[in-house]
Amino acid sequence: MFKPVAVRRIERADSSTIGALGEMGVATVHEAQGRVGLLKPYMRPIYPRARVAGSAVTILAQPGDNWMVHVAIELCEPGDVLVVGCTADNTDGMFGDLLATSCQAHGIRALVIDAGVRDVADLTEMGFPVWSRAISAKGTVKETLGAVNVPVVCAGQLVNPGDVVVADDDGVVVVERPRAAAVLDKARARTSNEANKRERLANKEKGLDMYDMRGRLEQAGLVYVDSIDDL
Amino acid sequence: MFKPVAVRRIERADSSTIGALGEMGVATVHEAQGRVGLLKPYMRPIYPRARVAGSAVTILAQPGDNWMVHVAIELCEPGDVLVVGCTADNTDGMFGDLLATSCQAHGIRALVIDAGVRDVADLTEMGFPVWSRAISAKGTVKETLGAVNVPVVCAGQLVNPGDVVVADDDGVVVVERPRAAAVLDKARARTSNEANKRERLANKEKGLDMYDMRGRLEQAGLVYVDSIDDL
Amino acid sequence: MFKPVAVRRIERADSSTIGALGEMGVATVHEAQGRVGLLKPYMRPIYPRARVAGSAVTILAQPGDNWMVHVAIELCEPGDVLVVGCTADNTDGMFGDLLATSCQAHGIRALVIDAGVRDVADLTEMGFPVWSRAISAKGTVKETLGAVNVPVVCAGQLVNPGDVVVADDDGVVVVERPRAAAVLDKARARTSNEANKRERLANKEKGLDMYDMRGRLEQAGLVYVDSIDDL
Amino acid sequence: MFKPVAVRRIERADSSTIGALGEMGVATVHEAQGRVGLLKPYMRPIYPRARVAGSAVTILAQPGDNWMVHVAIELCEPGDVLVVGCTADNTDGMFGDLLATSCQAHGIRALVIDAGVRDVADLTEMGFPVWSRAISAKGTVKETLGAVNVPVVCAGQLVNPGDVVVADDDGVVVVERPRAAAVLDKARARTSNEANKRERLANKEKGLDMYDMRGRLEQAGLVYVDSIDDL
Amino acid sequence: MFKPVAVRRIERADSSTIGALGEMGVATVHEAQGRVGLLKPYMRPIYPRARVAGSAVTILAQPGDNWMVHVAIELCEPGDVLVVGCTADNTDGMFGDLLATSCQAHGIRALVIDAGVRDVADLTEMGFPVWSRAISAKGTVKETLGAVNVPVVCAGQLVNPGDVVVADDDGVVVVERPRAAAVLDKARARTSNEANKRERLANKEKGLDMYDMRGRLEQAGLVYVDSIDDL
């Protein structure tokens, strides 16, 4: 049963953990936590090369209505990321340069919104990163209540307030707050492992050998032929 | 009943009004005229940071057929924008660098096409801006008549010949020609108002206070709780 | 009946022909071969201005499984382009910076994949071009066999191993290997013809005259009126 | 510039013309008027075999808001069809069994809505036909004004109040009111012509002969070969 | 962090409450709980007129892998509804007549799956209702673990094990288990209220009067004109 509520206090992960997860990037963090937590790939950055991590302040919004964004900004701390889910599919431009100005003034790092955004030229110039499903000039009303800092589904992914949001060119991934440190450990292990692999591959070692795949491929039944005429 | 017709003379808005609307940008113009006139958000620019305004020379085209574009170019004046609607959904590349060369030679400012476009690397280098629903190398034939300078639906929006088309990174909006001056007045009022708001928000004034929302939120039933456990 | 097979030897087109086709670009090559061979326009480059041509090493992959990519890399020669079709629609990120490192080490020029790709910031920095249907951080498993160097359908287009793949900002086109030289001849004729047209159009000659369309338009029934009130 | 207006009086086509157009069906009417006027094919009936024709009472609605439907019903006459366009893409269920009850009480024949509809089991039982883009239980608010009996774009097609709407299993087509009689004449000619063709085709006459296509095919360059090995 | 887990015991709502919610139908239940809980409208029944309610046994599945469905069936009680969410968008036919046979043998009432289903002719004949995003003959493997009876996102909606799932021609709605009785009360109030409204509307009372909208419309600024020429 829907409750129009705004929750003032949320728990956040340790800021150094958040920062370190951001450096790992989305693909690595996603792998490190067992391939869960990814928002659908229709969520795209409005400009290339943005990379952020922060604590989710979540917003459940009505389609075409950005009233709750104003409520949420007041409840943010520096380093937070706004995460907006909608009660129905929508592409209206619920966020523009005025809200971004307010966000930057309060130290909010980014917006992740399962709807549209506008003023993208201004947002790009300001360096305020946004991941959205659409770009649209269509403005919104402030008529119907939603909620702030309740669990929301954004682009197919459950996000709890205080979860760590990591976003870059590859998309957006969410890490459950209580597991952030553990995920970071796994991500670090993965990263150092990858550096080694990268060097070996750059030296022309084949993936088939490096990952020791030849036996498994044969066992699975892969047949090599010299020419397609041999089939 | 479909008539294959090309209309030679259309009325255009005042060129200074058109120029001023272009400076306002799509989001502002859309708001200023009461949130109508926007093309669907699948219409995207082929390169970032383009911004134009011009008088619509409209084209009703058959899918995969760009014959009418040639007819339309001859009927354009410098400062016009070609607006192409199709009789069925289509992504073929109906426009490329040769047509763009011809457009630039005649002072045509941009293309807005509810279909595909090709040679986008060349168009980008030439600085000829296009808003389209797709990029596709698929060329087109010149077999079936359409019409020029009749009312067309482009990306869900009715466009009359001579309407003012404004396009930027946020999309494309159409202003009915007879209302262009009035819309410009409202857009200007909006813009100066926004500058003031931007400054206040940058100084950490909250939207909740600046827009005086707290009373309305309470009246609508928004409940603040300290913690989600208080729900 | 599906066979998990990897074909070692494929025929390739002449490398100078391949190079020359790449210079022609996708739109010209597509026209030159009679408007066939184009992949669907949802295939987009991960960064602008990339342009490549190469011999297709084809991969039939299971959705969410990149095992066969490792098999394919070993079978490539410098100048090849990996072309991946999937047995079901999929957007998972089946290719990232490690595989790209391996590809570059072996002289592979590009990837064309009817699925997702990840690490796009890294791939952009490395200058390894990819045309894909999606960008997604979702990684993949190595569990189920596919095939390498068999005919595959990629983005709606049949690709045979050894076909010439040309890709740029306009998309991706495939030229059947045995016809590569003939297509190149037609593309060259087309290009020189276009240079002349471009100059005439830049000098304000109208397409209606250059293409001698006025008679055909009249015959087809196009009616010119001075004003829409004359209809 | 948007005006929240409801127009009381519209002109309608002759009721016998409307009825006769309905008997012709969508495909025939669409052909008869030169292949224009068709709504996009995503508009589908909620149950099979419905067939209606009526005068359009048009509604411009805000997404997720069905306030104007109530305004429109009062302005309808028996035999009218409600046609709803939205100011942004939306799938909410803006119409259900209560509104259908009211429509039937006032002799309204059908609903054509570029949004969602709900209570489809009830509507089917009542025999109230609807063509919509979606079925969705999501209800709507009554908060923001739109307009009634102004020109609207519905599913990509301009509809003027009083235009004749014809809908069946093949979709929805709109006939401009002033042309309804002329379109009916053409549709009738077409229909009688088709009966003759149907009989000839049923008697195994080939389309190639009946339409006298062989010469044109040869002229266009079609080559017959006995076997694909002859290519 | 993903855990491959199967939870044996879940709490369920009272069976009479579940049955009564099913009789209310999706649209009424959705309204009664404040317009939340609806799955996206792409979830459609495989045959018309099915209507069910039951307790959710939730499944988190890998795309193209139905291993966890087998695990879940063993954990069901009669009256349960299987609810399947996937870790990535997928349309493979993860469920067919064999699994449906097993489900019916164990008293499972229905399947709600954010993926594909197959053998739909058999399922229809058996009377086993399914709501899915696709119909596809593509079978699935049993290779990668997911989870059973953990919170899942299905078609954009969070579903907790034991929640009440109501599904009919209008789609699928989820009621949080602890609130099922309260939602039922509101739904009942709504339903009796609707019967009265239906009768009044059938007697030609206008919605404008029954809902007392005329004053609000005027206050909001709606203008009535006799003819469009009066604008």
Place this chain on the structure above:
Amino acid sequence: MFKPVAVRRIERADSSTIGALGEMGVATVHEAQGRVGLLKPYMRPIYPRARVAGSAVTILAQPGDNWMVHVAIELCEPGDVLVVGCTADNTDGMFGDLLATSCQAHGIRALVIDAGVRDVADLTEMGFPVWSRAISAKGTVKETLGAVNVPVVCAGQLVNPGDVVVADDDGVVVVERPRAAAVLDKARARTSNEANKRERLANKEKGLDMYDMRGRLEQAGLVYVDSIDDL
């Protein structure tokens, strides 16, 4: 390089094999041949419960142009199925009741078309089954050549002339002609095996036991817990 050609003679599979494959149904045939050959799931029947199998007469058509369908009908034998691929995505209604009348007169069993179809009420009454991507009243021209009985891609699947097409409520699958008998053998084995499984499952045997999955699940790491609180 595109050749406008019509091939008169194709090889067909044995008619009893074709008939038997049709009885197996799409899902079984797809499994039997190793999960390949399936057209994308957007291909849907225009009415339920149709089931056919036949030899593919393939058509490569230009979007919005059904000229080649007429050419193909003459080249069909009784028992054939028309399979239409397009050179670009298209939903126009390229086939209606006149063509269906001609098809039935020549013993053609069905149409599979990666485009639209119209007159679906008539086609349903005639009992002429069609699998298509869309239903649309938009008619087509006869202007541009395609080809008949060449390999085509239809809904993402390569179809060679003479391949066996099987279609039912689950979609459409293609069996390579030379393998039809072998696929039938495997399909039969599968079917008899399924009957046994169905009976066991109906008798409440669990899939976990029947497929002997418990060991593999444990080995893969599935953990059972009594309650979610035990996590």
